[in-house]
Amino acid sequence: MQILISNTSGEPLYEQIENQIKNAILAGGIAQGEQLPSIRFLAKELRVSIITTKRAYENLEQQGFIKTVQGKGTFVSLDNLERLREISLSQIEEELDKAVTRAKSIGLPLARLCERLSILYGEDSEDACD
Amino acid sequence: MQILISNTSGEPLYEQIENQIKNAILAGGIAQGEQLPSIRFLAKELRVSIITTKRAYENLEQQGFIKTVQGKGTFVSLDNLERLREISLSQIEEELDKAVTRAKSIGLPLARLCERLSILYGEDSEDACD
DNA sequence: TTATCTGTATATATATTATATACACACATA
């Protein structure tokens, strides 16, 4: 699993870590029961404090993505995959809504917005909105 | 101009104010040269500190949306409307990108994403992505 | 002048983000 963090993004470090791991899990990149890198290892790799990686893991645990066992490690736990999908869906909705509000404010038509969306989604599906 | 702020949104108060005014200006709701509500008036109306409204206005001035004159007030200043549009466009791009990343992680196809986008944009244009 | 608009500056409180460091549990293996 590869995680990239930016100190200039405005998004807190723990949140960047949290989101990338969440996405990796939901995308199936890490399977049920599989062990995640230890907070220490990850902290060293990302040149970040242990507390920061711990916070990311804590949040992921609260949301039901992982389970941590003291002395052993942290493990993927997809007890309720459908609920986790719902969480992602509502976050997607929020992000789209922000974009829509801004688009309307500058008079950007829906067609143009869909165009950008398609391009971002990937070259192989550019015409899915036409 | 109507501004709505939420204390639970996570987005800072000054940023909420900033974005809503920015959108109103770009949408043409406030014209070039027109006076904005004073930081005092706005602060009272929103039940927020003067410093908070001032900060929103400061940021808007830095971005070239308004000009403030001590003792007189703050005024819409659209010196470079095209540049301001560019700023909005790149922010839209960022927001769409976040949504796309998340959508891909849960295997949500582009068509579904466009569907949500259309609904959010408004009932009257639901089929613009089909 | 003075009343009353306007924005400005200073000092301060609170919450969020990030850190260092010392602690405790699990487990292999000498």
Add this chain to the structure above:
DNA sequence: TATGTGTGTATATAATATATATACAGATAA
């Protein structure tokens, strides 16, 4: 059993971001 080394945990602290109260200063009209 002892101990080395891997795990996560807890406490105290620093740095930054957010929001505030209050005193100050310019503009303008009565």
